[in-house]
């Protein structure tokens with residue numbers, strides 16, 4: 008055990024974690040020439056295309072240092088805030104962390120939030136100044152920033168480049184010399200932490216774990232403490248680039264487990280694995296169920312595809328336990344599902360996977376957060392509202408609460424004013440302002456989560472010319488003056504376009520919604536009035552003027568096959584449209600409320 012090191016890499020998004028991990032694998036000879044491929048650890052197609060890490064992955068390297076053999080378990084972590092729970096579990100499985108900081112970008116919001124997570128878990132932090140090959144790198148200044156942040160010695164900051172491979176030997180030496188070997192005893196009852204799981208269509212769910220005490224053996228009857236279920240450990244092994252089956256994984260080490268579980272929901276990240284016959288008395292603390300933060304309706308474009316959509320979502324849920332969904336119906340869209348996601352990125356990924364892997368064409372409605380409503384009659388009973396159209400009649404309501412977050416924004420001093428006015432515009436309250444250096448400022452705000460779901464990221468980027476990074480965590484529910492703005496097309500309410508907004512902004516949002524919808528809904532053969540209403544009161548109105556769009560007119564009635572082709576083409580163009588009453592609404596219109604400031 009004294010020659011094992013378990014470490015993770017933490018960083019702000021795009022600071023180069025995955026690239027650095029690749030270099031470590033190269034340097035330790037953990038990959039053959041043939042297996043070399045950029046960003047090896049990002050194995051999902053989507054991950055490669057988007058250049059982001061969605062799921063955490065672990066890999067074991069063998070490395071000889073000063074004549075001794077070491078086993079280094081590296082856990083790669085996702086950088087995006089939607090997946091921060093996974094980061095925290097990966098961190099809990101390690102004794103040390105490489106804190107990667109981009110030498111051109113310096114410390115950013117997620118550098119800090121991930122660092123705090125690592126410090127809470129008592130990890131040894133090794134600061135790595137990455138991308139020093141960049142012409143725009145600013146090593147001296149960024150080293151100073153790191154020294155200020157960590158209170159470390161400038162010599163402790165390792166200069167490296169994941170691109171050229173510079174400094175990789177120093178990184179490995181630091182991992183061995185500075186990170187403590189795991190503690191724990193192989194003779195105690197089994198206690199292992201699940202830090203990740205991956206769905207494999209052939210083998211079922213693969214569970215990744217770190218053994219704290221005891222050992223896990225092939226064939227052993229094991230138990231997951233949180234779910235209380237027992238399984239046979241059909242296969243255990245270590246995680247080389249490919250899985251390497253073993254008879255036993257002992258205290259201190261990291262490995263994978265296959266039990267034939269077919270449903271990802273049975274394996275909960277953060278749960279403790281123990282021996283079913285001789286269980287540990289202590290679960291590893293810190294387990295929590297991941298809660299969805301953002302909700303939206305997903306509907307098939309073609310109403311006949313409802314059952315197929317349900318089957319696809321069920322399959323998707325088998326391999327993404329954080330996706331939740333319940334059937335719902337909308338007067339406008341028919342039958343579909345209300346889905347819960349970890350965040351906006353997660354929502355986009357699910358939509359994309361439904362389309363790519365299951366060949367579904369879906370309409371996604373405006374995302375919203377989960378509200379708590381309280382009736383005058385039973386003010387102690389909470390009514391959870393995951394869909395604006397489920398909000399009870401306002402006259403019966405005592406009050407409504409919405410989720411709040413603590414936001415951390417790091418930006419240049421020049422943009423402080425802009426960022427502050429944006430946050431105030433988004434109903435934020437500033438709670439703290441710290442100058443990290445004379446040029447860089449950390450701002451903290453308490454603000455409603457709903458405002459982030461709307462166009463916050465894009466606007467933050469604009470007002471800071473890209474020089475702002477952002478992170479958040481939930482801080483609970485607060486009472487707010489919320490009203491529902493409904494949209495009527497052709498005098499018909501379209502429930503899927505309703506949004507819950509703060510009463511003070513309702514008028515303005517209603518007006519902008521009407522204007523935006525006028526832009527987004529194509530002209531049709533008749534006038535279409537668009538109205539925004541609060542209850543029975545109309546607060547805004549626009550009209551889409553009629554237009555007769557006859558694509559076949561140009562064909563002079565002659566060539567019938569050409570006419571047919573044109574009609575086919577027009578049909579394809581319509582693909583992502585929904586007929587609501589007699590109005591055709593394109594997908595973008597359902598997202599209009601997110602784009603009111605474009």
Ligand SMILES: Nc1nc2c(ncn2[C@@H]2O[C@H](COP(=O)(O)OP(=O)(O)OP(=O)(O)O)[C@@H](O)[C@H]2O)c(=O)[nH]1
Nearest residue numbers: 020021022023024025026059060086138168169170
């Ligand atoms: N010049 C230079 N570019 C680098 C270096 N390391 C990474 N990059 C580039 O920086 C970008 C981000 O690198 P990744 O390794 O994907 O970053 P990451 O931190 O893993 O990103 P997430 O997984 O999305 O959090 C890519 O375009 C890399 O090619 C480096 O040392 N030098």
